[in-house]
Amino acid sequence: MAIIIRFLGVVIPIANIEKCNTLGGWKGILEKQKQRIGKNILYDEYLYKDGAMGSGDIEDIVDFWERQGFVSTETKDGKTYWKDLCVVDCVDGPTMPCEWLSYARYDGGGMCVWLKDEYMGRVIRPTREAGKSVQEQLAL
Numbered sequence: 257m258a259i260i261i262r263f264l265g266v267v268i269p270i271a272n273i274e275k276c277n278t279l280g281g282w283k284g285i286l287e288k289q290k291q292r293i294g295k296n297i298l299y300d301e302y303l304y305k306d307g308a309m310g311s312g313d314i315e316d317i318v319d320f321w322e323r324q325g326f327v328s329t330e331t332k333d334g335k336t337y338w339k340d341l342c343v344v345d346c347v348d349g350p351t352m353p354c355e356w357l358s359y360a361r362y363d364g365g366g367m368c369v370w371l372k373d374e375y376m377g378r379v380i381r382p383t384r385e386a387g388k389s390v391q392e393q394l395a396l
Contacts, residue, residue, distance in 0.1 A: 257300035257377040257394070258370040260362060260385075261346045265307040266317045267357060267369055268326075268341045273304055278324050294383035294390050301394070302371035303357075305344075314343055344369055 259267070274281045279288065285304070289297045296307040306317050318328055318341065326340040335353065342354040346366045349359040358376070362368040368379045380386075380393050388396075 258362075258368040258379045259298045259300055259303055259305045260379050260381045261305065261344045261367040261369060262307055262382070263309045263346055264311065264314045265305045265344045265346075265369075266314060266321070266341055267344055268304045268306075268321065269356065269371065270299065270302055270304055272326065272340050276324050276326075296382075298380050298382065298390060300370070300380050302374060303369065305369070318343065342369075 259265075270282055273279070273285055276285070279285050286293065289306075292306075298305045298307075308314050308317065321341055322328055328339060328341055329336050329352065330339045331337070338350060338352055338354040338357075342357050343351045344357075344359065344367060345351055349367055350357060356372050357369055358372045359367055359369045360376070362379055368376070370376050378393070378396065380390060383389055386393055
């Protein structure tokens with residue numbers, strides 16, 4: 257599956273979140289963010305996305321994950337890449353190269369992302385757009 261990006265999003269592999277002991281792993285972040293799931297928090301089998309409309313809010317999200325021990329970027333051969341997370345713009349895709357993320361324009365408007373080497377499949381959208389919760393969209 258894929259996740260729609262509206263405005264800006266911070267995308268993180270669930271495998272990275274699962275290793276985050278400070279939050280209690282995947283179950284911990286879902287509990288912490290339960291009021292925002294289906295709004296600006298979306299996820300599929302592999303990726304978690306927290307979204308915002310402005311770059312300042314995105315910086316706050318990245319800062320939060322860095323405080324949890326995530327390394328946001330790395331440099332290879334003089335070029336900076338996203339590492340443990342990736343910031344994605346709804347128009348242009350990732351704001352820097354990201355080796356583990358695939359993305360494409362979505363005909364329903366915006367950009368969608370999915371874990372590289374996985375099938376894109378259906379697109380998970382906010383509950384108000386889909387008419388279904390994230391869990392219901394995953395179960396289809």
